[in-house]
Amino acid sequence: MKSILVVGIGRFGYHLIDQLNKAGDEILAVDSSEERLEPVLGMVTSSLIGDATNESFVRSLGVENFDVCFVAIGDDFQSSLEATSLLKECGAKYVVARASRLVHEKFLLRNGADFVVFPEKQLAEWSAIRWCSGRVVDYLDFPGEYSIFEITVPKDWIGKSLAELGIRNKLHLNVLSIKRDGKAILEFPADLVFETGDTVTIFGADKDIQKSLKINY
Secondary structure (H helix, E strand, O other): OOEEEEEOOOHHHHHHHHHHHHOOOEEEEEEOOHHHHHHHOOOOOEEEEOOOOOHHHHHHOOHHHOOEEEEOOOOOHHHHHHHHHHHHHOOOOOEEEEOOOOOHHHHHHHOOOOEEEOHHHHHHHHHHHHHHOOOEEEEEEEOOOEEEEEEEOOHHHOOOEHHHHOOOOOOOOEEEEEEEOOEEEOOOOOOOEOOOOOEEEEEEEHHHHHHHHOOOO
């Protein structure tokens, strides 16, 4: 369980809090509007109405005690920038800031953000990969040009085993799980043979996934 501060409760902030709550984290939600805080009151440990661009208010939050501070402000870049800078100045350990435009990233990073997220851009990339490929069920992008893909098993894999295909040694991919008849298989022998209808979750370098699975992204 982590202690999380979320500043700015718009659509992104709401969905972020929903997921953090499901994970069992302790959450303090902050927004200048009581109306925007109301929908998350049942999901957070506590909430405060206040201006995150006001230094005395930010210092009163004890930001150094949170594991992660999210700046989820999306419609006012100046406020997002000021809040990010103040959080870091007041001792925040790790600040994740939301950006709505690519040009905002460098300013947020210069002003204290440890990491910048682009919800709309990332969702667009996920949607394009998910729906424009005939095999992709889901995927997760990692920093450093690595990804996890869940795919339906390619036709040329059916009837062959992991060992025969040389998935690790030849294709340089790691199989994390296999799903068969709706059930996930997490431990499997090298001689397990793929069947029609199987899906497989694979981790690897983007270049190896693109080359071996013919997925362009």
